[in-house]
Amino acid sequence: MTMETAPKACVIGSPISHSRSPLIHGYWLKKHDISGSYDRIEVKPDQLDGFLDRIRQGELAGCNVTIPLKELTFEAVDQTDDQTRRLKSVNTVYMLDGKLCGTSTDGAGFMANLRQTVPDWRTRSKHAVILGAGGAARSLVEALINDGAATITIINRTVERAEAIAADYPDRVDPHGWYAIEHALPVTDILINSTSLGMTGQPPLEVCLDGLKSTAVVTDIVYTPLRTELLNQASSRGHTVVEGLGMLLHQAVPGFEKWFGIRPEVTDDLHDLIAADITGRQ
Ligand SMILES: NC(=O)c1ccc[n+]([C@@H]2O[C@H](COP(=O)([O-])OP(=O)(O)OC[C@H]3O[C@@H](n4cnc5c(N)ncnc54)[C@H](OP(=O)(O)O)[C@@H]3O)[C@@H](O)[C@H]2O)c1
Structure with a gap:
């Protein structure tokens, strides 16, 4: 045909x-x-x-x-x-x-959205911290490494899933359980939520950003609601925030x-x- x-x-x-x-x-x-x-x-x-x-x-x-x-x-x-x-x-x-x-195209969509919202992200973002280790997180790790992030910490409830991603990127990706958030925040240049937490109908993402590096960019790939609680909290602390909807459009x-x-x-x-x-x- x-x-x-x-x-x-x-x-x-x-x-x-x-x-x-x-x-x-x-x-x-x-x-x-x-x-x-x-x-x-x-x-x-x-x-x-x-x-x-x-x-x-x-x-x-x-x-x-x-x-x-x-x-x-x-x-x-x-x-x-x-x-x-x-x-x-x-x-x-x-x-x-x-x-x-x-x-x-998820990784390319994430990067295009980040570049559009924070054009100088690369010079600002040597160390990325990703919450979550599902399918989306794997795309983000691949895209961030290809696009110039120096090191990445993955923090996930099920640490074995974070370890499985990290195994593919020796020396660049560091896997941890949820306990590691507090220590990671002060050295984070870009904080990314890739869990489904905070999405409408899902449990909240309970993270206190008090210790977050003041220059950190905060992004959430969840886009329902458009402005998640994580982004609201980050915004009220003066951080540059990037909504997840842009990733959906760019992908x-x-x-x-x-x-x-x-x-x-x-x-x-x-x-x-x-x-x-x-x-x-x-
Ligand atoms: N903006 C976009 O274009 C775009 C694109 C893709 C995905 N997304 C969104 O990104 C989110 C994740 O997608 P995905 O495909 O990666 O999903 P997934 O493969 O199912 O992974 C879900 C992630 O969320 C974590 N999680 C779920 N419930 C949790 C809980 N109660 N406590 C702690 N962690 C929990 C999981 O941790 P465990 O490993 O411990 O279970 C895992 O890391 C979804 O909300 C999806 O809609 C958005």
């Missing part, structure tokens, strides 16, 4: 109704007057191979992938890049030279470019549209 003139893409996962990706890509399709489409499709793990064949056959240009399919998709695609092979997780699928390719850019042929921009208008949707659903 050949590609239809109007390219189609979508986000897959289960559940999928919460995904804001259709709103983001729909905004860019309209802005660039592209007659393509971007939908959400419920795909369960045992349906993944059948769905990916639809992309191989040209029915769709590609897709974004969310929970619980990211690791399974990594296993199922024909080709990945070095970074994605280290992460073993795929959130963007596209065709190139007849091959089904998978990549992970969508590479997929749109691959499927629809135009590199879209993350604008204030787009930010406000998604922010209004988040606020409206709270």
Whole structure:
């Protein structure tokens, strides 16, 4: 089957109704007057191979992938890049030279958001402290190291998960349990929450920032609510803060470019549209 003139893409996962990706890509399709489409499709793990064949056959240009399919998709695609092979997780699928390719754009989305909000972050951020050691944390470690952070401390409830990430980055990443926060804060240049704590419907993230280095940047990848308690606390202490919504918007850019042929921009208008949707659903 050949590609239809109007390219189609979508986000897959289960559940999928919460995904804001259709709103983001729909905004860019309209802005660039592209007659393509971007939908959400419920795909369960045992349906993944059948769905990916639809992309191989040209029915769709590609897709974004969310929970619980990211690791399974990594296993199922024909080709990945070095970074994605280290992460073993795929959130963007596209065709190139007849091959089904998978990549992970979370790390690039995080860095683009950080650079946009704190252009001089690199000179300010030699030592990063990441709370959490899940899938997102692994993407952040990879991106921060590739982009110039000197050292990283990972602090996680389950220290074995932090140790598993650190093992891939000898001499650069230091794994600890939750007890280490107090000692880490005074030497932190950038503090990142990558746990799900503080997200609407999840337990609060209970961290006291009293000992945090005064020049530290504080960022939270949780974006519901837009301003988490961590960011509120940091802001009231005078720290530069970076919201998680920007990461969500920036991670969508590479997929749109691959499927629809135009590199879209993350604008204030787009930010406000998604922010209004988040606020409206709270
Ligand atoms: N802004 C964006 O674009 C973006 C992108 C990706 C993810 N996110 C958000 O980032 C968060 C994490 O995503 P993920 O994919 O990394 O999830 P994940 O793989 O499930 O990891 C969850 C992390 O949160 C920790 N955690 C969960 N409940 C906890 C508790 N009660 N006490 C202490 N730690 C707890 C886990 O610690 P343990 O290892 O001890 O269980 C783990 O480190 C989610 O809220 C997700 O929505 C945002």
